[in-house]
Amino acid sequence: MADTTVPQSPITASPDVKHIEPSERPGAIGRRDFLLIATGAFAAVGVAGMLWPFIDQMNPDASALALASIDVDISTVEPGQALTIMWRGMPVFIRHRTEAEVAAAREVPVEELGDPLARNANLDPEAPATDENRAAADRPEWLIQVGVCTHLGCVPLGQQGDFGGWFCPCHGSHYDTAGRIRRGPAPQNLPIPPLAFISDTNIRIG
Numbered sequence: 188m189a190d191t192t193v194p195q196s197p198i199t200a201s202p203d204v205k206h207i208e209p210s211e212r213p214g215a216i217g218r219r220d221f222l223l224i225a226t227g228a229f230a231a232v233g234v235a236g237m238l239w240p241f242i243d244q245m246n247p248d249a250s251a252l253a254l255a256s257i258d259v260d261i262s263t264v265e266p267g268q269a270l271t272i273m274w275r276g277m278p279v280f281i282r283h284r285t286e287a288e289v290a291a292a293r294e295v296p297v298e299e300l301g302d303p304l305a306r307n308a309n310l311d312p313e314a315p316a317t318d319e320n321r322a323a324a325d326r327p328e329w330l331i332q333v334g335v336c337t338h339l340g341c342v343p344l345g346q347q348g349d350f351g352g353w354f355c356p357c358h359g360s361h362y363d364t365a366g367r368i369r370r371g372p373a374p375q376n377l378p379i380p381p382l383a384f385i386s387d388t389n390i391r392i393g
């Protein structure tokens with residue numbers, strides 16, 4: 188079969204950055220540090236997703252999803268800030284954690300967690316929910332996770348809640364600085380998507 192790889196341009200913080208105001212949708216990211224890069228992400232995913240069904244008519248949906256990866260430039264995200272991008276129609280939180288946020292997450296015993304599993308697509312499904320298993324490999328300051336509450340699917344608010352991580356206002360779920368559910372009705376930690384650092388300042392998600 189011919190090579191069907193579609194070149195994808197890295198997503199940068201401009202000119203596709205859009206600030207989202209709280210009034211635009213319930214549970215949206217309203218803090219100044221949270222940016223939504225939607226247009227570029229959709230463009231990169233869309234090209235791959237559109238071409239594949241013509242090549243693989245047997246199972247177009249699964250195949251299109253398998254190709255949907257995006258590259259994100261994180262060079263402008265300072266410690267304490269976060270970026271939100273869209274991937275496969277879902278928000279993905281990319282947080283550059285401070286040393287204090289990492290330390291707070293690492294001092295919590297796994298036995299105290301509501302969900303003991305890391306929920307990290309890059310690890311064994313049974314991997315425990317230590318902060319080491321939640322953070323990006325060998326880059327503890329970076330936490331990248333799907334921003335969809337595991338209760339009923341709202342988008343949690345960043346750098347809020349009782350544990351300084353995320354807070355879902357829909358029904359009051361609190362996630363810590365490792366994205367682990369600590370209080371409220373959500374049953375699971377926020378999921379970590381497949382990801383890899385392709386350079387010091389660029390990550391590939393998907």
Ligand code: FES
Binds near residue numbers: 336337372
């Ligand atoms: Fe988040 Fe219910 S959807 S707490």
